[in-house]
Amino acid sequence: MTDTETHKFSNGLQLVLEKLPKAKSAGVAVGFPVGGRTEEPDVSGISHYLEHMIFKGTRTVKSVDATFEKLGARNNAWTDVDATIYVAECPKKYSIRVLDLWLHLLSEASIEPEQLERERGVILSEYFISEDNPDYLVEKTATLTLFKDHPLSTTVIGSEETIKAITHSKMHDYFRSLYSPPNTVVWVSGDLTLDKLIDCVNGHDYWTRSVKGSAVSYKKFQPRGPSATELRRPTKLLQVGLALSGPTGSAEERASLQILGSMFSSGQSSILRRRLVLEAQLTDKLRTITPCYKEAGMLFTTFATRPDKAKKVLKILTEALSELREDTDKFKEHFGNAHNHAIGQLTTNIDSTMMYRTLQGAWETLRRGHCSWDELITQLETLDFNEFKENVAEISRPERTALILAGDVREGPTRKLQF
């Protein structure tokens, strides 16, 4: 079984090693609590744009991809609502050099004005992909709708207008104020020792210098729903997104949200899969995610249906939510299967690619301050039905609900919706 070792530097930088005995490859992630929630509305999308700019290199590393590839490494990065994480997977023997390269890029990025302009076209192209694909479109609108009036209310990628409004000086200031040691988590998975990783970080003055506190603050989320967003699009199908917010302060609350995800929509025998796919055949498949941010969690599920079935679909969704809220005992017999499904999902996610594994480790550490897979599995295993029931009663409250529809929404179905 694997476990983690942690070292916290005096300036707040946190280093985590997930020990994987005999693993031939390794994963390296560097993460910051920087994302849609740390942006001013007029430059929405700047965190994601900055993530792209890091790959433009430094004065000494001109070709970032080629440099990683020389180390047998594949790299990538993700920007989310609450974090940006840079990851790479590589043969074990190059892992220290890969970490060294990330630390160099993330402190010395040159961000030249000419490159910034050229990259704007790429960012806009990515934005248009998210507009053309109903699934992405609904997902990015979910956080915006669900967390309204809170910093978590963001699309992450921004809009055409805000992407065009991002200037070189704003980008430079944003980078320098937020990519600082107290905000940094380094996560490495592999058959390695912590000492060598500490030495590597110590080799960078930027990451070992003293800096006063974190520039990121957090605010309690107060649900103010139910809320809804309709996006008119010239598509034949209607994309439906349902999002629920959940408290994620305690281990029981987080575990409840994960198990509810399995029970409600991601499990093969989940409530929505049974009713929408197996019985009424109103959609072909559901996609569910359950991110647990620091201030709140989200259970988000999305699927495509035919516009003329919208009323039927919305009726099934509202009934399922009200049953969950008022008659959770009814689902007691499904709790065991949902429990097993959630544990299965977590273990297969952990064993996903080294990139994804380290991404999740860094994410969890940024959100909770620490992460142990064993602990997370145990939290799921030990949650009993009564604790679950209490938390579900909270999560399924109407004010914690948001509905997003994209497609032919001329009839305005969300206005008729009764949560």
Add this chain to the structure above:
Amino acid sequence: MVTFPVLVRETSKGVKVAALSNGFLRSASVVLLVGRGSYSDPVEGCACIDNSTRLRLTSKLDPLALQAAMDRIGATVEAVTDRDYMLLRAQVPSKKLEKCIKLLAELYAFPSFPTSELDKEKASQRLAYEKVMQDPMTASMTNVWEAAFPRNPLGHPVTGYPNTIEKITPKTLKEFDEQTRRNAPLVISIVSKQREETLVDWATSSFEKVSLKPSPEKITPSPRREFNVFRTMLQAQQTTFTVGGVTAGASSPDYPALLLLEDCLGSERHYAGTLFKELREKRGLTYFPGSRLFALRDCGLLTAHAGVKHEKVSEALRLTLKCITDLRDKAVPEKSLKELKTLHRQVIETMLEVPSRASTWLALNLFRGAETNPESYMSKIEAVTPENIRKVAEKSLTSSRVSLSIAGKPPSMKNLAEILREGTE
């Protein structure tokens, strides 16, 4: 090369099994691959429905009981159908692996196609088709097969079309399924923490009642005289195009050179290929340029794609064709090829530690006649010369073998034909 001790066995009943053990894993992945896909459809969409209905019910388990059985062991099972295969892939905590293999054996052996459930699955498949066709990126990538293989069973979408899906009956499916289980090769691959011998034993005992006389169908692309263009009009923010070239298959000696050709353009292993450099880095035209090699056993399709603003299509398409023809006309420098090979090996080694990817790679290579032993696979990659790559590019990327699929607001057919003609000369 780091050693990965893959164990491959053929059971006395004709089932091929590949197993790989990895001590640090918490989860396992099993792939059950049946060597028959949409190329053999009696009605377009048949193989896809046959495969996905297996996850709906069996003759022993009704839909709810089957879904609950999967959740009980914490398994996520998906059905994937392609032109030459139908596969079921399960990911499960490793301690529940043996039960999961038995469940997959049941899904394989006891299919059921009652009209009521089939109607639901058909509705589901029609929806899946329409979803793909409303997004320029997925529509373009799906329709490139139609462009490359017109009037050939390789061309139609794996899901079939809404009108053909409608025509599929329980009788069609039953006959298709019986024929498949009699003659189609069956491959099982497993990646988990248990010893390889244990994994093979579990597969052998779970499938002991299966008796096969495999006679895989030869997949033949029809000969083409000139390129074909497939346009899909969509109201979208961007237009996506996909250029396709017909290639040899995974069992061909050209396969290693084709993989490196894909890497040169920009593959999942090496996305920063020439397309990425020319279209994205130098000009900021697109977020998502790249290349994919779809190598079936006997033939394949090498594609290059990009999604751009409508008014930039001509420029981006010309650049893409230039990237392609450069590889056809000039040999890749030795130094670059050496670096590509090193990266290729390291990416394969990293991939082999990921259960779902490793099990899929093993099953597909075993079925399609490519190498399953990582060391032998890499020796073949190492042996590729710059001239080998130029030659496979020459064979695949000539105007007689190139096709184009474009979705969004494409230029006129005449303009596109001209760009293709000039670009592939």
